[in-house]
Amino acid sequence: MQMAITILISxxxxxxxxxxxxxxxxxxxxxxxxxxxxxxxxxxxxFVMLIATLVTYPVYAWLLVPNGLDYLQTIVFILVxxxxxxxxxxxxxxxxxxxxxxxxxxxxxxxxxxAVLGVTILNFDNNYTYGEALLNAFGAGVGFLLAxxxxxxxxxxxxxxxIPESLKGLPITLIAASLVSISFLGFxxxxxxxxx
Amino acid sequence: MAKGKLLSxxxxxxxxxxxxxRLVLGTCPTLAVTTMAENGLWMGMAATLVLLGSNVVISLTxxxxxxxxxxxxxxxxxxxxxxxxxxxxxxxxxxxxxxxxIFLPLIVVNCIILARAEMFASxxxxxxxxxxxxxxxxGFTAALVLMGSIRELLGxxxxxxxxxxxxxxDPMIVMILPAxxxxxxxxxxxxxNKLSGDGKKAVLGCAGCPSAAHCPNAQTGGCEEKKEGEx
Numbered sequence: 001m002q003m004a005i006t007i008l009i010s011x012x013x014x015x016x017x018x019x020x021x022x023x024x025x026x027x028x029x030x031x032x033x034x035x036x037x038x039x040x041x042x043x044x045x046x047f048v049m050l051i052a053t054l055v056t057y058p059v060y061a062w063l064l065v066p067n068g069l070d071y072l073q074t075i076v077f078i079l080v081x082x083x084x085x086x087x088x089x090x091x092x093x094x095x096x097x098x099x100x101x102x103x104x105x106x107x108x109x110x111x112x113x114x115a116v117l118g119v120t121i122l123n124f125d126n127n128y129t130y131g132e133a134l135l136n137a138f139g140a141g142v143g144f145l146l147a148x149x150x151x152x153x154x155x156x157x158x159x160x161x162x163i164p165e166s167l168k169g170l171p172i173t174l175i176a177a178s179l180v181s182i183s184f185l186g187f188x189x190x191x192x193x194x195x196x
Numbered sequence: 197m198a199k200g201k202l203l204s205x206x207x208x209x210x211x212x213x214x215x216x217x218r219l220v221l222g223t224c225p226t227l228a229v230t231t232m233a234e235n236g237l238w239m240g241m242a243a244t245l246v247l248l249g250s251n252v253v254i255s256l257t258x259x260x261x262x263x264x265x266x267x268x269x270x271x272x273x274x275x276x277x278x279x280x281x282x283x284x285x286x287x288x289x290x291x292x293x294x295x296x297x298i299f300l301p302l303i304v305v306n307c308i309i310l311a312r313a314e315m316f317a318s319x320x321x322x323x324x325x326x327x328x329x330x331x332x333x334x335g336f337t338a339a340l341v342l343m344g345s346i347r348e349l350l351g352x353x354x355x356x357x358x359x360x361x362x363x364x365x366d367p368m369i370v371m372i373l374p375a376x377x378x379x380x381x382x383x384x385x386x387x388x389n390k391l392s393g394d395g396k397k398a399v400l401g402c403a404g405c406p407s408a409a410h411c412p413n414a415q416t417g418g419c420e421e422k423k424e425g426e427x
Contacts (some may be wrong), residue, residue: 020374022228023298026307029223071283074301075275082268114224114305121301166386169397170220174382181375 002195004135007128010191011139017115018147019181024115028148029173031106038152039145044106046141049119051088052081053137056120057130077120085111115144151180205324209331216339217388220398221307225299226340227377233356236344238292240337242281242300247309248329249277251317255325258318270313271304278304308336339384346380347371 017023024045031041056077064070089107092100110116119140123133154176163172215221225243229235253273254261261269282300285293293300303309312332317325349355351371353362361367370376389397 022224022374022377023302025223025227071279074279074282074304075272078271078275078304079268082271114302117305118298118302121298125298166390167382171382171386171389174378174385178375178378178382181373181378182370185373185375 003132006191006194007132007135008139008142009194011136012143012146013184013187014189014191016143016147016184017118017140018144019177019184021118023118024113024144027113028144028151029170029177032148032152032155035149035152035156038148040102041106042141042145042148043102044110045113045115045144046138048081048085048088048107048110048113049116049137049141050134051084052116052120053123053133055084056080057123057133060124061130073121073124077117081116081120082111115140147180147184151177154180202324202327206327206331209328209333209335210338211335212392213332214335214339214388215308215311215332216336216343217384218392218398219308219311220385221311222336223307223381224302225306226343227374227381229296229299230340230344230347230377230380231351231372232295232348233341233344235295236340236342237337238289239296239299240333240340242285242296243303243306243308243336244330244333245281246274246277246303246306247312247333248326249280250274250309250313251325251329252322253277254313254317255320255322261318266318267310267314270310270318274309274313275304308332343380343384346384347376350380351376 011017015021018025018028027041027045032038059076059080060070060073064072064076085107089100092107119137123136126136128136155173158172158176167175209215213219216223216226222243225239229239250270250273254270257269257273278301281303282293285296285300312328316328320328345355349360350368351373353365353367354360368376371380385398
């Protein structure tokens with residue numbers, strides 16, 4: 001239980017995937033202009049992270065490692081994730097059209113999102129069990145959602161600001177990201193200190 | 197191809213189309229590993245090696261790979277070279293493996309490599325593809341080392357691990373924290389926009405997105421615009 005809470009808190013707040021691990025920066029900067037777009041993208045990321053972990057964990061732990069093929073991790077993971085995203089897209093379009101309409105357009109973007117591949121690899125770097133790995137994937141996804149929504153809020157406020165000409169566009173977005181990231185520094189030590 | 201054109205294939209990646217500062221590709225490793233100049237150098241070299249290998253193979257096989265499955269094929273080729281580089285690094289430079297950590301296997305989803313495969317290697321002969329890979333690789337490495345140097349000098353008062361200002365100026369630790377990464381990157385992009393002189397600004401567009409090729413929104417103006425029209 002203690003472990004589970006620690007994994008969740010560090011995934012969501014202290015080791016936030018976007019703001020302290022720098023994974024998934026492309027969608028963070030690219031799809032965060034509006035809060036609802038940001039939320040849609042994040043929901044798709046949580047979903048894909050969970051099923052990616054659900055599938056890659058058994059593949060690695062029960063198929064690759066016993067056969068001494070663990071060096072194939074990177075190749076196998078990226079192919080599994082790519083195939084999985086395609087499958088999910090087809091399945092959603094056929095069986096759950098409403099969900100497809102809200103998440104579908106983000107799915108192709110996620111195949112090559114480094115946060116998804118990152119979470120599946122980190123599960124093994126941290127020696128998590130299957131359950132912990134799934135929790136970690138969920139925490140990382142929720143952390144992504146939190147960062148995206150907060151940042152989209154900041155960017156919506158920035159729209160009406162008088163920004164110096166040379167900072168307009170990408171630079172001011174990055175500076176805003178820097179400030180959001182500073183606010184997350186406040187959570188440092190929370191996961192470790194919680195059970196002391 | 198004329199000699200001058202070959203040369204410009206190489207040099208365009210370094211300044212005019214610098215993958216980090218002009219095309220805004222590969223932002224994740226750029227921000228994550230540049231807490232020290234040395235890490236930036238290693239990351240740049242590893243990515244250059246992968247880029248070189250994948251560009252050569254993709255250029256050689258460009259007539260064999262069917263158009264429809266080219267993205268999965270490219271990803272497999274790239275993942276193969278990433279695994280190769282991972283094994284080399286683990287065998288000969290284990291301390292680099294510790295420093296780069298997860299960002300070594302994540303070269304596989306580095307936008308620069310897939311973008312070059314898609315935009316250049318799959319349409320050109322081997323020699324230009326090699327030069328393109330080297331140019332882009334040098335540009336990526338240079339940008340990473342530049343950013344790493346700035347962050348290391350301000351954040352730890354040293355350069356490539358050698359103490360410089362740390363004895364008389366208190367280092368600004370925030371510069372080696374994630375927040376400083378975003379900030380230094382913003383300032384570098386402003387400078388690159390100014391210095392490029394062509395008046396064009398670096399934007400994070402669909403060109404930089406590795407999914408652009410099979411994303412239905414890429415033709416209609418990208419993720420944001422499509423959404424606005426829909427609702």
